[in-house]
């Protein structure tokens with residue numbers, strides 16, 4: 001039994017995990033437990049105000065702990081760095097594209113192309129801070145909801161189901177858009193390079209979680225794991241953890257293979273901690289071999305802390 005949220009994105013991700021399971025284990029027919037989460041129910045406040053960490057994952061993880069489901073499928077970005085006791089991430093399938101995408105009905109190639117006073121709808125302190133860093137004249141407004149309703153809010157896609165919020169632009173993960181069949185080549189969409197919007201830890205990756213002591217399920221899930229993805233997201237999550245931050249903090253981090261020719265096997269880890277208004281931005285960067293990613297993350301976190309990251313994060317948390 002695979003537990004999943006009911007949002008369209010969660011469904012697609014869970015169906016993909018089920019398909020990979022069928023392929024790895026011919027004859028296996030996974031069953032599904034579709035659940036609603038607190039994060040899906042409360043839509044009018046920033047998640048940080050609804051009760052903190054793990055609002056999209058708590059109920060699903062509880063189903064796994066109780067044995068109602070063998071495994072739960074999550075967007076890794078939504079999984080707190082500390083898992084519920086007794087659970088493990090048994091598989092992280094190969095990661096999708098990691099970038100953020102700027103969506104704007106009127107079209108905009110990046111944050112700085114948006115006119116002064118334009119409203120940017122997001123509930124992510126990380127996205128808000130990076131947007132304001134690039135364009136201090138934006139007005140950030142709270143926008144929550146699933147991918148479809150957020151596209152509708154900026155005049156793209158299907159008209160919304162009565163959602164009262166309207167804004168000029170929003171930011172969504174490329175991975176989520178593409179999994180739902182939205183092309184980022186379509187008008188109104190601009191893929192943001194990591195220099196402009198560095199993604200969140202784990203963005204674009206899916207995590208399959210099961211009980212630590214459930215050897216049979218772990219064996220079933222093992223073939224779905226992509227080791228380079230697992231190494232990258234483990235390093236990103238270690239950095240967030242070491243900073244004492246979480247997915248509601250203005251922290252961005254990405255570990256990715258170096259595209260540079262002549263550097264086979266080299267990885268680059270980039271991290272940022274920002275003030276809420278984007279005026280201050282601490283950055284750290286390391287290049288290393290895949291086997292050293294975790295050490296690079298610890299090292300980068302130490303550098304950021306040495307430069308004052310804890311004070312920035314405390315300020316952001318009390319804002």
Ligand SMILES: NCc1[nH]cc(CCC(=O)O)c1CC(=O)O
Pocket residue numbers: 075076077078171172173174175176202203204205206
């Ligand atoms: N917090 C919501 C969430 N969790 C994962 C994704 C997108 C898919 C992904 O990053 O894997 C999204 C929506 C978004 O940020 O656009």
